[in-house]
Every structure is written in structure tokens, then in C-alpha cells.
Amino acid sequence: MKALVLIGGFGTRLRPVTYSVPKQLIPIAGKPMLYHVLDMLPPTIEQAVLATGYKADVIARYVEEHPPKVPVRMVAETEPLGTGGGMRNAGGDMSDPFLLMNSDVIAGFDVTALLARQTEHGGIGTMTLVEVEDPSPYGVAELDATDRILRFVEKPTREEAPSRWINAGLGAWKREVIGRIPDGAPVSWEQQVVPGLLADRVYAFRATGFWEDAGTPDRLLRAQRYLFEAGRAGRRTSIPTGTTGNGPVAVDPSATVEGATFGGSVTVSAHVVVGPRAYLEDCVILERATIEAGASVVHSIVGPRARVRAGHRVSHQVLGEAAEA
Numbered sequence: 001m002k003a004l005v006l007i008g009g010f011g012t013r014l015r016p017v018t019y020s021v022p023k024q025l026i027p028i029a030g031k032p033m034l035y036h037v038l039d040m041l042p043p044t045i046e047q048a049v050l051a052t053g054y055k056a057d058v059i060a061r062y063v064e065e066h067p068p069k070v071p072v073r074m075v076a077e078t079e080p081l082g083t084g085g086g087m088r089n090a091g092g093d094m095s096d097p098f099l100l101m102n103s104d105v106i107a108g109f110d111v112t113a114l115l116a117r118q119t120e121h122g123g124i125g126t127m128t129l130v131e132v133e134d135p136s137p138y139g140v141a142e143l144d145a146t147d148r149i150l151r152f153v154e155k156p157t158r159e160e161a162p163s164r165w166i167n168a169g170l171g172a173w174k175r176e177v178i179g180r181i182p183d184g185a186p187v188s189w190e191q192q193v194v195p196g197l198l199a200d201r202v203y204a205f206r207a208t209g210f211w212e213d214a215g216t217p218d219r220l221l222r223a224q225r226y227l228f229e230a231g232r233a234g235r236r237t238s239i240p241t242g243t244t245g246n247g248p249v250a251v252d253p254s255a256t257v258e259g260a261t262f263g264g265s266v267t268v269s270a271h272v273v274v275g276p277r278a279y280l281e282d283c284v285i286l287e288r289a290t291i292e293a294g295a296s297v298v299h300s301i302v303g304p305r306a307r308v309r310a311g312h313r314v315s316h317q318v319l320g321e322a323a324e325a
């Protein structure tokens with residue numbers, strides 16, 4: 001079986017860091033988001049096809065230098081085709097059925113159970129749904145008594161939402177859906193294609209447990225905390241010798257962090273320099289950034305080669321490449 005992973009978006013909600021680093025290569029809990037997503041694939045998946053677009057060359061280089069456990073093949077778009085267009089462009093030789101994933105879903109789901117549900121009901125597809133407190137920012141499913149999806153309501157008000165079950169960005173589909181995607185123009189899979197497939201029976205896989213669309217700073221940092229707590233960090237180190245505070249942390253061995261204090265849930269990438277008395281908590285520091293003496297970074301993402309000046313406090317911020325704060 002194959003998986004089709006959508007990885008071509010601009011990641012606008014994580015700007016300015018995504019101006020230079022594609023969202024899927026931002027490290028969380030010690031390794032890039034994409035690799036956590038690929039970790040979710042069950043062993044029955046023989047190949048993951050990555051539908052790339054924005055910064056496809058950067059992703060291709062990284063993946064070639066750091067081969068994931070599952071074999072991957074990349075198919076790049078020359079212009080953004082939307083989620084549906086990306087599927088059509090890259091999905092020419094999908095298995096039947098195939099697994100479809102967004103590349104920013106961090107979750108504790110049983111993907112094998114999702115695939116089993118697809119085989120069991122035999123409809124055209126199965127969408128993973130998660131229950132959220134407030135469904136209004138999402139596509140919300142209306143379900144019948146057999147858990148067949150009757151329709152999706154996009155971004156309803158809380159009162160108008162037909163349920164609290166939303167599309168989690170992970171599904172199993174029959175191969176024929178690829179041919180149902182219009183060719184030649186950008187297409188949204190969720191909004192322009194899925195509604196037309198519901199008549200061919202699409203069922204819900206109601207997932208429980210952790211789920212996060214790690215596409216915003218808050219959610220990315222929440223996903224990082226979960227990955228550490230769930231024992232799924234790419235690297236989990238004790239706080240380095242010469243530092244104080246608490247883990248969990250993932251500190252690259254090439255980073256210099258002498259004299260710093262950690263407050264938990266921190267990723268420090270390669271060649272980062274953290275000065276004495278600096279404080280880091282609930283944050284991601286990308287490679288070659290500098291956090292000077294006595295500075296603090298809390299609940300933030302610091303881009304590559306950025307610099308936080310001595311004594312400065314960065315809180316709830318995203319700094320882009322080479323930014324100064």
C-alpha cells in the first residue's frame with residue numbers, strides 16, 4: 001500500500017520562519033515535522049509519495065541527505081495546485097486503496113484501524129474525524145447513525161455546527177478518487193472534490209487521543225510537548241552538562257549551551273549558541289541561531305541564524321531567518 005502526503009503548502013500561518021524553511025522541515029522534539037508524520041505510517045505502507053510544491057528543492061535535498069525509514073518518492077508541482085491538484089499531480093500510481101495525509105498532522109491515532117475500517121465498509125473513502133471543543137474554525141461533518149458522512153459544513157458558527165467532529169487531515173481512499181479531481185487548475189480537495197464523493201459512501205473513522213494540526217505556532221509547540229511526553233521525540237537528551245533546569249529537551253550535540261537554564265519542551269538545533277544565564281522554555285531554536293547572555297525565549301520559534309540580544313525577552317513570537325530581537 002502507498003501513502004500520498006501533501007507537503008506543498010506555503011505555511012503562511014508560520015511566517016516569517018516559513019519564508020526560508022518549509023513548514024515540514026521545522027524541527028519539533030528534535031526532528032523535522034515531516035519525519036514525525038512519516039513515523040505514523042504503519043509497516044503495511046511500502047512507499048510514501050510526497051506531493052511537494054513550495055520549496056520543493058529544499059525538501060528534496062533534505063530528504064535525500066536524511067532518508068526516512070519508509071521509502072519516499074517526491075513529485076513536485078511547478079505551480080501551486082491546491083490540495084486536490086497536488087493529489088492529481090502526484091497520485092498517478094496510487095495503490096487501491098491508498099492513505100492520504102496532510103503533512104502537519106501530529107497525532108496518536110491507530111492508522112491501521114483506519115485502513116481496516118475502509119476495507120470493512122467498502123465505500124469510496126474513510127475520513128478520520130476528531131472531536132473538538134469548538135468546531136467553528138474547521139470543516140465539520142454531519143453523520144448518520146452508521147457513521148456515514150452526509151455533508152461537511154465549512155467554518156460554521158458554534159450553534160450551526162452539525163457536530164463537533166472535524167476533518168483531521170488523514171484518510172483512506174479508493175484509487176478512483178484521483179481521476180475525479182478536475183485537471184488543469186488549482187483545486188481544493190476538501191472543498192471542491194470531497195462533497196461530490198459523499199454520494200459514493202464516505203465513512204468516518206472516529207479517532208480518539210491526541211491530535212494537532214501543527215500549522216500555527218501555538219499548535220506546533222503543543223505538538224512538540226505531546227511528542228516529548230509520548231516518548232516520540234526524534235532526539236531526547238538530558239539537559240546538557242553545565243546547564244540547569246528541567247527537560248524534556250532535544251539539544252543537538254553541535255550546539256553550545258554552557259550556563260543556560262531550561263524550562264522544558266525545547267528543541268535546540270545544530271550550531272546554535274546559547275549564552276550564559278539565558279532561559280529557554282517551550283520553544284524551537286533553528287540552526288545557527290544565537291541566544292545571547294541573559295536573554296530568554298519562551299513559547300516561541302526562532303529562525304535560522306536569528307539573534308536574540310543579551311538580556312532580551314522573546315515570548316509568543318516567531319522570528320524569521322537572520323532576524324534580530
Ligand code: GTP
Pocket residue numbers: 006007008009010011012013014023051052053077080081082083085086087101102103104215
Ligand atoms: P497555511 O498557509 O498556514 O494555511 O499552511 P499550508 O500552506 O500548509 O496550508 P494547509 O495547512 O491548509 O494545508 C494542508 C496540507 O496540504 C498541508 O500538508 C500542506 O502542505 C498541503 N498543501 C496545501 N496547499 C498545497 C498545494 O498547493 N499543493 C500541495 N502539494 N500541497 C498543498
